[in-house]
């Protein structure tokens with residue numbers, strides 16, 4: 012009886028830890044917070060969904076996703092300057108997951 016309670020307790024504690032961790036990723040600040048590059052990223056990449064954290068992907072994956080996003084933007088007739096896209100790409104690459 013006491014044992015199973017302990018087990019449950021630890022599972023709950025672990026769960027809360029994971030939730031707190033994920034929460035801090037989602038709501039926390041981005042790398043280079045306050046810079047114009049972050050402002051641009053926030054502005055352009057939250058039109059259709061919330062911003063993905065740069066460390067979510069490595070540089071190769073970012074290139075892949077940015078190409079996909081350009082397609083989505085074209086479909087929705089949302090224009091983005093080539094220069095802005097390159098600024099966002101450079102920002103994501105600087106802060107991408109390393110692997």
Ligand code: HEC
Nearest residue numbers: 055056057058059060063067076079080083084087089099
């Ligand atoms: C026109 C709407 C639109 C805009 C603007 C847009 N996205 Fe997306 N994005 C989508 C849609 C739709 C999906 C889900 C389908 C897919 O993966 O293609 C998606 C999915 C993603 C994903 C994959 C899932 C994930 O969360 O890991 C990433 C990464 C992403 N977007 C990054 C970006 C970045 C970076 C920008 C800014 C340059 C951006 N998006 C701007 C529509 C958009």
